[in-house]
Amino acid sequence: MANFVLVAGAWLGAWAWDDVVPELRAAGHGAHPLTLSGLAEKRGVPAGQQTHVHDIVAEVERLDLGDVILVGHSYSGIPAGQAAERIGDRLSRVVFVDANVPVDGESFVSVWPEGRPAVEASIAEHGGFWAPLTAADCAGQGLTDEQIARVVGGSTPHPGASLTEPAVLERPLSELPATYVKCLLDGDEPSPDVAKLLTSEHWRLETMDTGHWPMFSEPRRLARLLLAQPSH
Template structure:
């Protein structure tokens, strides 16, 4: 039996993992969907004081309060940043960290640092300052999300659920840099790439071979990799398949990034 801690991406709450958690429990595992401060049923706690470190504390609190000692921590999209920060804090409670169609976190970098060019980050910050009281970063309309993070395979009902339940993201969670001690590097890792969102094992290999330090670091840790033939939101578009991949990852299966090819 494996205990999975499921950290959602931006604008989402623990509700996003409903179907995946059911699949994992049906397979005999434990599932702990996390709702980060200011989102989901905790949206009443949102405010300018909420930053990335708040969300790191949220994940640590789940690991500690549930007394988990060999958890598989899954971070989807933005969720990999608080997931990584938490695992760095309590590595002894974690058996594996799973990057689900996400950026590769780096010490001293914020989500916006990793996701967009500096000019785009300034535009987002300026828009939120003018329209979001300086801290509310609303989820884009669903019909615009597809251009940012592919919705392939997501049903009309789930698109409506995204629009209905998605909450404004406190901007501090995207601008506060992640701080790591390096303890997370001792924890085995897995990457799950959603191919219809433009991510793949081949692309990760290319970045590794080009000398990208983030991907070279993952390879040095012996990261295992999987692909899902779906868009960026597999918890909605392919929950059963995602659950099977998470179970396989927990067992240590998956492809490995090859050593850097020279010449």
């Protein structure tokens, strides 16, 4: 039995996995969606990027989980990638779902140059938070109007410090057993930093013909993909 620890991207919480969790549990596995500090039901909790890394590590330890398949979506690939190496032998695999990946000494905004000014401006204008998603942000991503309303309605402002703090890696990310899931409506090719990691013998690439939020647009297909992951 694997234990899936599921961490959604910016603005989202554990609720984002509501359509995926039943599929994983029905297959006999543990499924543990996690809300990061400062988001959803944890709004108001001060949070930087290392807070989010700690959130993930602490949840794995609190539940005493083994055979962990750690799933990081979008922004949360950055804390998940750092947490993956810190949980040691508890980790079976880390899965990055259309995600950013941590680069030692770099932040979310520093490795996302095309969006950096807009993100930093939003943080400055919204009291230290990245303003939540709008319906326009979700266009062209394979979502129905109902799904877009659900994503936007559940989004909360994202703690800005988590986007500007640098990642801390103790060893190369390429040494971790990892799968990268590229959602093709959000771009045909992985980013250059991910493409480099995919040259590692420990990494594999999967694709989904959907947009950036597959837990909403294709939850069953995403669950099947997660269930098909090798243990190491």
